[in-house]
Amino acid sequence: MIKLEKVTKVYADGTRAVNGMNFEVEQGELCVFLGPSGCGKTTTMKMINRLIPITSGNIYIDGVDNTKINASELRRNIGYAIQEIGLFPHLTVGQNIETVPVLKGWSKSQRRERAEELLELVRMKPSEFIDKYPNELSGGQRQRVGVARALGADPPILLMDEPFGAIDPINRVELQSEFLKIQQKIKKTIIFVTHDIYEAIKMGDRIALMKDGKLVQYDTPADLLYQPKDEFVEGFVGADRALKGLQLLRVKEVMTGTYTTANIEEKAEVVRKRMEAEGIDLLPVVDNSGRFAGSVSISDIMSSSRAANVKDVMNQSEATSDVNAVLNEALSLMLSSGLKTLPIVGEDNRLAGILTFDAIQEALHEAVKAGGTK
């Protein structure tokens, strides 16, 4: 747990970068520091591991005042990742990840094992990458190694300063999702600095929105979106907050779980009759073990021979979305593929449900109405 008490930073030139900041970050929570540049978010973060000395106030880590701990010792127990990544170019990927374990005096085999474990965690093959040099990696790979290095000695706390800021948008979304999965496994207490509201909503358990060195609102993403405290928050969140709210919802919370399906072995004619009776014009098709196989439409069946099976007429190359995807990703897939009904698959490509525009609209409406209290 991290607790900030009247934390203030005044620079030598008189600038008040942080002004009386009070709040707590719970164990295992990912807290996003959000705000425009110059709001004091990075300064606040760097006072936690004492890269910037505090002017007045206190920061407690698990109840201990952080100025009472030797600065290097403190930092070795707090993971640190920055936008520029800062991998050491003269050291291999493995040596980079082992930086803090070396400082802590771990044995060679213990360090190596940890480095391999962490490379697995960030989905990089240890045998392929451990002896590579940073200059041999792509931007996304470097960023992964940066995260692995921050986790090097398994610190309970992680500070991340715009860790995905320098990555192109497509890779960034992927890295964010991957990191969220990792966080579900490792459950660290994380401070995550960003100025990107989308990133904040997607990543944060809680968001600390700052302005001019002060904490404006400290809430869950939903509360921040739907119950903004003042005009500044409202402005920062933006007029399209209903759309941003899409990021808060997972496909599995919105999809329709009970639905009619067709089996690949069924006669197409039989399926057509069923579809007409229920007034549906597109049906997901599953194989005998419930795996998603494709979709079939009435027009597909009409244009085929009467004796055909479903598997002969169905369309195999349909887009699908994962149950754990965030709603805006699924929606943009529906928009770009032109599908009115998006099949949703879970583990092992098993059909889990379908997603429709109606369901999305309803869910958003509910969320706005509930005012983020859910």
Next chain:
Amino acid sequence: MRRWIVLVVLLIVLVGLTVWTTSAGDIGIFHAFTYGDIIVHSKDHLIMVFWAVLIAVLIGVPLGTLVTRPRFNRISPLVLGGASVGQSIPSLAIIAIMATLPFSLFFFDFGFNRETAIVALFIYGLLPIVRNSYASMNNINPALIESARGMGMTRWQIIRKIELPLAIPVIMTGIRVSTVVTVGTAELAVLVGGKGLGTITFTGVFAREVMLIIQGAAPTAFLAVGLGVILESIEKLITPRGLKIKAKNS
């Protein structure tokens, strides 16, 4: 590759010139110096260069590093300026001034001896080392220092594990330049009693015998080129492997 061929050819030519002038026997009314003389003078020459460069490294690298620290950053113009003044004074003048200094410093007296020559050469060779140490330590990506600090390295650990390994190629270049320059300048050491290959060259100068001048100059040039080649190889050898790989674009 082509550069190496040129260097080898140059070294062979210099050896040839040395052999040619030495085997001439009598030069005008003088005897040519013998191979034994050349070897003894070369040894003296190298000893002076060795000490001068060693002291310049021991003082120049820490000094160049020190002025990159925030606390001493203000005096960096002073140090770099001072070092470049040292080199902008004509080498002959430095050596002459040194020889006339009327006081003793630590364990030796200035005067007409080898120590004086070494101190003069050290002053002259300091600049490339200080300048390159300063530039390389000052140009290290601040993000690397920041993440090293953020991970809990102490100041000394950052210097030893991060800054020095990254700076070493450029520092080595400074040492190489300094060495090559000092080999040439050490020709003048004989004027203040320092011996070395200058003994042969200046005999030729005073006697107005070109053959003798060549007999001293050729081995000097050989040493300068040879040391340059050796130090460049060392430089390549100790450059960390990760720095030799070009960064990918993405």
